[in-house]
Amino acid sequence: MTITLLLPARERFGGQRLSPATGKALARADRSQAAADPSIDGRAQIARVLDVLPRGLPVAAAARQRDAGDAINAVWLRADPAYVQPDINGARLLSYGQALGLTAADAAELLRPLKPLFGDTGFPIDAPVPSRWYLRLPPGAKLPEFTSPEQALGADMFDQLPEGNEGRRWRALLSEAQVVLHNHPLNARRIAAGLAPVNSLWFWGAGVLPDHVRTRFARIASDDEAVTALAALSGAQVDTRPMSWPGNAxxxxxxxxxxxDLALLERDWFAPLLAALAKGQLDSVQFDFADGARYDLARSQRWRFWRKPLHSFVAAAGSSAA
Known part of the structure; x- marks a missing residue:
């Protein structure tokens, strides 16, 4: 029984201090090094835990199959409801999807004038879930690279939109959709109620349903939709991430x-996991970092007392101990 923690690149923790127990355990662990993950969306790290064929992160198709069961024989693109706030330098994506708190009735009302716009282009739009909107494209449709909303949140949206000839078409479609939504009466009611308007869409997650998705894990807990949507196709139990380790062996x-925040991770995850490992309740604990480093911790390693404890993840990144 093994617990694996997906963690950011070690440099993200800066000089925050490891607890003596974690520093000792990491120093004594078996260490390996995969290629660092240069991608913004974490696809290299995700690929270490989810075997997706063909390679890629077709989030829209995977989520569509989970939501509606009809993702076969089409290319899918998410067109999630979004709130964009104009500012002196452009406009910024401030909220999207579930955070907007739309009901099924809200989504249906907002989609009503959008359906002719996208239907006329050959890309029908619908929302089997109020926070997840989809465009169905014909097989073989070629699309530009789209940025996920998690990456774009808070950034100038114009820097995140697709470029090139293919991108120009989607920027034009987005502008037309924004005009429709800006004039929508539901948004006037939302603003009057102190809610953010749905004044834009966010295109992302393009792709076709994978041929297969496999994983070695019985359970996967994440708040990343790319992970949860694809993991649902693998047959694993998929949950939202708990606040702390739930104690399941x-x-x-x-x-x-x-x-x-290293202190929170220590309190809620590292310390209880190391305690369970010491008691023999777990066979191993794995720390998998976005920079490619992996530490495999086992109870038997307590005899490696000659290894000096690590004081921070910065020190771990600079260590050559294996």
Missing amino acids: EDALFDLRDGR
Whole structure:
């Protein structure tokens, strides 16, 4: 029974201090090094835990299959509801999807004038889930690279939109959709109620349904939709990530890549996992970092007392101990 933690690149923790227990365990662990993950969306790290064929992150198709079961024989693109706030330098994506709190009735009302716009282009739009909107494209449709909303959040949206000839078409479609949404009466009611308007869409996650998705984990817990949508196709139990290790002794993966506060990770994850390992409740604990480093911790390693404890992840990154 092994618990694997997906973690950000070690440099993200800066000089934050490891607890003596974690520093000792990491120093004594078996260490390996995969290629660092240069991608913004973490696809190299995800590929280490989810075997997706063909390679890639077709989030829209995977999520569509989970939501509606009809993703075969089409190219899918997410067109999620979004709130964009204009500012002096352009416009910024401030909220999208579930955070907007749309009901099924809200989504249906917003989509009503958008359906002719996208239908006329040959890309029908619908929303089997109020926070997840989809465009169905014909097989073989070629699309530009789109940025995921997690990457674009808070950034100038114009820097995140697709470029080139293919990108120009989608920028034009987005502009037309924004005009429709800007004039939508539901948004006037939302603003009057103190809610963010749905004044834009966010295109992302393009692709076709994978031929297969496999994983070695019985359970995967993550708040990243790319992970959860694809993991659902693997047959693993998929959950939202708990606030702390739930104490289940099973082969499970917990996605902690958004963690930045080392003290919280120590309290909620590292310390209880190391305690369970010491008691023999787990066979091993794996730390998998976005920079490619992996530490495999086992109870038997307590005899490696000659290895000096690590004091920070910066020190770990600079260590050549294996």
